[in-house]
Amino acid sequence: MLDYTLRRIAFLALVLFVVTTITFSLAYLVPGDPARLVAGDKASQEQVEVVRIRLGLDRPIPVQYAMYLGRLLRGDLGRSLHSNRPVLEDIRDFFSATFELTTLAMGLTVVIGIPLGVLSAVRRGSLVDHASRLFSLAGVSLPVFWLGLLLQLAFGMALGLPIAGRVSSRVLMDAPLQTVTGMYLIDSLLTRNWAVFRSAATHIVLPMVTLALPSLVLVTRMVRSSLLEVLVQDYIRTARAYGFPERVIMFKYALKNAMLATLTLIGLAYGYLLGGSFLVEAVFAWPGLGRYAASSIILSDYPAIMGVTLLVTLAYGLVNLAVDLCYAWIDPRVKLR
């Protein structure tokens, strides 16, 4: 197991190396002179040159790259050209908002997607099953930013659910929230701040549902097809012959094996969620990484964009590392490969 874990971690390191290489090379395609951007429009040519030397931008590119990697290893993602603060500090608050949203969407995906997939497999060929095929193909065809707008129209207007932001600012003013993790739901629970908890919970419903829908239908589909594959195996027929109740066969024998492929998909789905969150955050004015990235893109603040890309990749990599380790733990054969 240790050997396998180390190999997976080495791969994650390779992934991060590739990402930094891509973003670093792209930085040279960005139009404009970064030294000029930092020094400001009014700076003289000498001042710009001083900034250039201070930032190390006068060195050969491979040296700059090595310096950049060195800084990364020390946890220094560089300074935002716009706010002139360390990118990591800029990102911290936004990250917890995105993490809260994607994690809850992931939870919803698993809690609804798996039972729905089982149902679809059990009733194979029935109306429920056909409806589920159309439903799942429709689900992955929906542009999430458009789905978000429709949900705002349907539920925001009709049910009065909030359609923008993480929490009502009035509630926050009456009952200030103590920051513990940066995730409003958890922080308000820990500090027993019920007013904020209620407000944060209603605010997250629509973005969460919007974000979860495409991955939810993918998981449903995957559970269905892998369950069908397992259900024709001999050991299931044996279990049936022994007269075990269908429920026991399904959940105790079949689903456990069908979960292996689903687990991998759940790891992949997290990538969809992270990408999708950029769109959902734009629609619901959710102050997360996507919003930060979008404004950085408009301001052509490339260090910030590099930082976000790297961090999102790291988050995705860690989730998939966890998934792979779970996989190896459930199915010992994996380790041998």
Place this chain on the structure above:
Amino acid sequence: MRRVLRPLLRNRLTLGGFVGLLGLVLVAVTAPWWVPFPEHGGAARNLAHRLQPPDSTYWFGTDDLGRDIFSRVLLGTAISLRTGALVVAVAAGLGVTLGAVAGYAGGLLDEAIMRVTDAFLAIPSLVLALAIGSALGPSLTNALLAIALVWWPWYARLVRAQVLSIREQEYVAAARSLGSGAGRILYRHILPNAMAPILVQASLDFGYVILTAASLGFLGLGAQPPTPEWGLMVSVGRKFFPKWWWVATFPGLAIFVAVLCFNLAGDGLRELSDPRLRKLDGQANKEV
């Protein structure tokens, strides 16, 4: 041919997908000649009729500049289909070449290409496309390039697996013993036999590419105004939402319908091309 077509057409959903695709292509090719307001596809202004709700003249209503949304949505079909075709072609071209070389050469080269491929696959694709798009600058062409650059690894992996199994076939050995070079063997003997799964993958990808391009357009990194690109139109319409709901709703619906048609057709093709899946479905039918 009939043996291939019949099961494909028997499934109503798949059939619906293919009919829809045919419709989309027809609209894309012919729309400029018959939409009610062809000039509204560009920067035309019709301010007297701005933000009109759908009625008998403006079927989908008008946008903030008074342009007919129905005309713009139909004119946008060609943009989305072209986007899909170009990205899939570039990504498949790049991926097939790298995958074929890796699979055929083997050894260190294979190892290097595949590790890079895996690393690319381990980066969330929309985020990487955003980073690439923001470095290149906002335009439809750059968005296309950005998407193609994150899409090729799927093809590389697929093709490598195909090449690995085909290169051991006897006819390949025969070609080699007749003195054919590696390039000739790859392009004349191996790749033609590896095409089926690549085509299925491409048909499935088409829809996702259109969706991704629309997403970049929505975030402001794709097509720029006044192009009637669907994602961009939703993004503009969002400012007038929900009071003038039609501005964002109809372009979004167009994205959904187009992507759904590709997915229905692609899914049908995939099921057909995987005999294991077909057989399994049959068996499961009997047993469950």
